Amino acid sequence: MIKDKVLMVCDYPFVKNEGGPRGYFNKCIVDNVPDNIHLINNVIPKKISIKKKLLIRLDKIISILKNRKYRNKNLANKFIKVKKYKFLYFHDMYSFYDVIHLIQKNQIVIFQSHSPETPSEEEYKLGARGKTYKKILKIEKGVFERTNYLILPNEKCKAIYKKILKAQHKIAYLTTGIKPITNMAKIPLKDDKINIFYIGRRNEIKGFSLLIKNFEEVLKVRNDLRLFIAGSGELSSKNENIIDLGITHRAYDWINSVDYVISLNQKSYFDLNIIEAIAINTPLIMTTTEGHEFFENRKGIISVNEDNLLATLTNKNIIQKKYKEKSTEDLQQFYLKELSHLVYKQRLENLASKIIIENN
DSSP, rough: EEEEEEEEEOOOOTTTOOOHHHHHIIIIITTTOOEEEEEHHHHSSSSOHHHHHHHHHHHHHHHHHHTTOOOSSTTTTGGGGGEEEEEEESSSHHHHHHTTTGGTTTOEEEEEOSSSOOOHEEEETTTOOHHHHHHHHHHHHHHHHHEEEEEEESSGGGGGGHHHHHHTTTEEOOEEEEEESSOOOOOOOTSSHHHHHESSSSSSTTTTTHHHHHEEETTTTTEEEEEEEESSOOOOOOOTTTEEEESSSSSSHHHHHHEEEEEESSSSSSOHHHHHHTTTEEEEEEEEOOGGGGHHHHHTTEEOOOOOOOOHHHHHSSSOOHHHHEEEHHHHHHHIIIIBBBHHHHHHHHHHHHHHHHHH
């Protein structure tokens, strides 16, 4: 058994602009892995022995008999390395649960969730009910009971998972950092207004109704603002200065082109789109709840809450066209010193080393 390396058991197809575990894996980890972390794709042999092929087929047969379906099909044939490493690192509970039957008692499991709610709460709000929801609860219970180390971006996120934390859990913190964003274009927007961009789900936890309600009020007293909204879902507003872009594959171009990005999360983990805006040097108007307290009082970030949002948006001394230019250098330094891929890689290496030392 390999005892001086951590096997990161995740394999997600690359989808541009995606968030969650897939976005995290592709934007933070791929091509940015320290020496003490192995990605499962990198350790799978190109040629698999007849014995291994038989084991894979046997596992598939057992899975069918036990009515166990792989949620992450990319991992289905790659589990053969799971037993070889003492330390296993997962980024979503479904990939974890796919191979949980293979994990031995002496192996150390590291789990990093990527949700502003418990996974089951998030799935329920996305529509999971009945047998599907019961299965999700079973998966969540099994995963958290087998986890040794729970990884969070910062201490403020701990409250999100309070109800499912177990006595055996050791909590460790790893601040997210992303690779540089390049090859952006400028979208030719009219310069007669201050352009603000929202991207994400249109639901309560993201503060979407709060955004629309307040922006409609703001537009009654200010005619120099324009809101662009990207993502799927309904938009009730018919105001000509609230523009529905629908699903866009040019999120970075939009962030690069507008004057502000706005994020009004009611509960926050540590959103990739916030870090992306900072990396692109575009100021943010944002709530700083839970994990996002990390961004409070930073230069280039305007912190708001439900009580002061309207007053902030209507204040022309705060929301102004020149703010982006004034904030560029501050945001650039913030990214380089605290949120870059290089800083993240070093933090990940330190975290893995600490866990390895503690358990050897």
